[in-house]
Amino acid sequence: MNTQTLAARRTGSTWVWASTLAIPLLLVAPAIWNGYPLLQWDTGGYLARWYEGYLVPSRSTVFGLYLHFGEDSGFWINLGIQALATLWIVQLMLRVFGMARPSRLAAVSGILIVTTALPWLASMLLTDIFAGLSVLSLFILVLHGDKISAIEKILLFAFTAFAGATHSATLAVLLGLCCVGWIAQPFLRARIAVSGLVQGSLTIVTGAIMLLAANFALSGQLAWTPGGYGVAFGRMLQDGIVAQYLHDHCPEQRLKLCPYRNQLPPTADDFLWGHSMFDKLGRFQGLNDEMGFIVLHSLAEHPVWQAEAATIATAQQLFHVATGEGSDVWLPHTYGIIERYIPKQAARMHAARQQHRGIDFTAVNWIHVPVALASLLLIIAIVTSAIRRRRLDDLTLLAATVGFALLGNAFICGVISGPHDRYGARMVWIATLTALIAAFRHFADGDAPLRDDSFSL
Template sequence: MPVPVSPIPNSIIRAMAVISGPDRFRRTVARPRRRAGEAWLLAGSALLLLWPALDNGFPLIFSDTGTYISQAMELHLGWDRPPFYSFLLLALDWGRTLWPPVIAQCFCAAWLVRRTQSMVFPESGGIAGAVAMALLAGATALPWTAAQVMPDIFTPIMVLALAIMVLDDDCTWLERGALMAVIALAIAVHLSNPPIYAGLCLTVLVPRAVLFRRRVPWFGVLAPFAVGVAALIGANVVASGQMSLSPYGSTFLLARLLADGPARAVLSRDCPGAGWALCRYRRDLPRSADGFLWRVGSPLYRAGGPVRLIGQTDAIILRTMRDEPVTVARDAARDFVLQLTIFAPGSGLRPWRATAAATIRRDFAPATVRALNGSLQARDELRVPLVMLVVDRGGALLGLAITAGFVGVSAAEATLHRLRTGMWRLIDARLFTLSAIVLLALLGNAAVTGALSGPHARYQSRVVWLAVLTGALTLQRVYSARCSRPISTTT
């Protein structure tokens, strides 16, 4: 006769489930808790990145902020920048307050930083995430870029989105869609981003697919690039009837060639015979590229303006490159190196009363104007603490050294292994590729902005914090390796 078996109490089943390791019960409990923890971490990280704007009492502004606000609100298209960041501002702030755009920027940056850390170290918990974000918020230019009403933050987050898209096979379809949207938006909002992104694809993804035979999600990488480029070309077709990414972008190169000297020499030699409108003002040319581009009464505008002069601008550039190739190449290399070395958080924290502030007063509600007038920046009292400037430079240089050192050691070890065995082997393929992408992005950013437009501290500041992130991840990898190293004992 069978012995009746009493059912096992639910409490014992739950206890056994916990002891036995990760199973269905444990996953159903742990995943919601982890998602909730990550949500709180992202919210706290976004708030941490927002601290310069909170301290200022208003989102940080730059001279170009005025144009980005007015393009959508006043329905005009400037010659020097695309309108898509302006559309984004209007979609987020509804013409009432500038806080939603910078909050969204800080949240997006925090998400991609945390997602990058989780990709390299899936076991990273909330404490590791909080430490990484505190480091970036307190010792780099990231919060000063993310909290500013400018599209500069889209350059570094585009780099991280590309790295995650390529390296993380565990992305959900929702995450991939969000990453593609970030990349497409980054391509469309700033003219320096398409060449930087294209350069990364050529220097990283092609070797990855051809040499290392690694999978590359070509659709996820190239589709957002195509969408962003199509949006830029479409906007220029509508505005000027030209199928071009930047119909008047060569004006920036002319300004740099004039400031460096070779184009000035061409004007002195070939005028007035060349018949260029700038010949009349060749003795009154400003010494700086910014003076030529933006100064009231600049010869650029007295001679007719960037739009009307674009044909002559291209002719002067071609003549300069033909007649002064060595000088042009030497100056471009010098500006490239200079752009690599100059960076500082909070570059350009002036009141901008005649540009951005005037636009805000014209287009926004009185409450927003009062908040702007009461901010530290409007009173010309907003300053980056000296200790932060020192820490930012020291941290960036240390991060660059660690990142470059890790890439160099990993490449050397992989090459030796290839020579011995005929196969490639990397110490940490994911961290190696991420670090290589970051280093190439820093070089590409300096080449596009410094060599073409002219060196400015804010250009490199927007991306140099990526090296601090990869440097910190490399140190975390070293620490994890030491902790997991087996301890040998002798008897």
């Protein structure tokens, strides 16, 4: 072995170790800077699941158990898992695209850390980090299973199932992607293996079983996480549909909300989480049946209005991508849960910058929002170009997968909950990763011939 080869290997080894150590630390840099894992409005609801032993709307018991696992470490174990899972899946993505050089991993990871919400997601005690990662893990498992080892397949399967169980919206996006895959498979037999689709589909089943089992273990109820009607009701209230329904049917139906039909707040957040008549009427426990009744009957009575509202909400959600929503405000519920159930961490939590000075994401979003929107445009350009050329390669399949995931996420979150920046930011960074893979392939490997996985449609 000559001196030049030996030096190259040493350089490569240095890059590997530097990347392995530096990238996870940078991914949780916001939490390190904060002095405590970042919190969000919803964090308290997940933390309380272990202690309260009953189901509440939109709070996965699986994620609650995951947080409880890391409590004794001050939740740094959870952040370590999130950072290492991110590094692992990004590394796998580069490997299946033939770009598994340590310098490439360092460059791609560094750009994502600076230009996207990724480190803020990895540093937060929330399910959001798993939304985008699960799309990538499902993509690798279904379409590139032949390029990874058996152990990696098992780990990807378990990770995807767990990620789906942490949030119903994430599970719905993964289910939608599997459905698209089954529809496309007869036309793309050479690229989409039935065995891969079966494995991907089984992750959905496993995630659902995992959630039902956790709900039963903690609450004694073999039931899905509640809350669908409540959040859907909030979106319809915001669109004016609830007010119209109450105007048309009060007082003959004697609904609890009839006396308040002229006092409804303007937004879903004001109704569900502000100090509104929702509190007076018993919140979800007191109003869930009535909200479900109004949701179902409004769908039947105003289908065109509902369709128009759903289309607008989906379109708006695609462009709501700013970082930091829900973590830049006072979080009394989450603080109260930590003080009540984990009092030994209360002092450290209150001493953190987030609670002491707050976090201003204005400057961060000067970078994140333009990058996110440009990445969305590039995804459209890649797919459009492939359709025009009637040729499909692995990059186009990735862009299409990410595009469907973003569209599905926008539809599910926008239609049910209403457009929020948080729902877009937790997913759109995978579009930036796709853009980086495309850029490296074009500029760094532009002279290399296209691999045999390209074929005519």
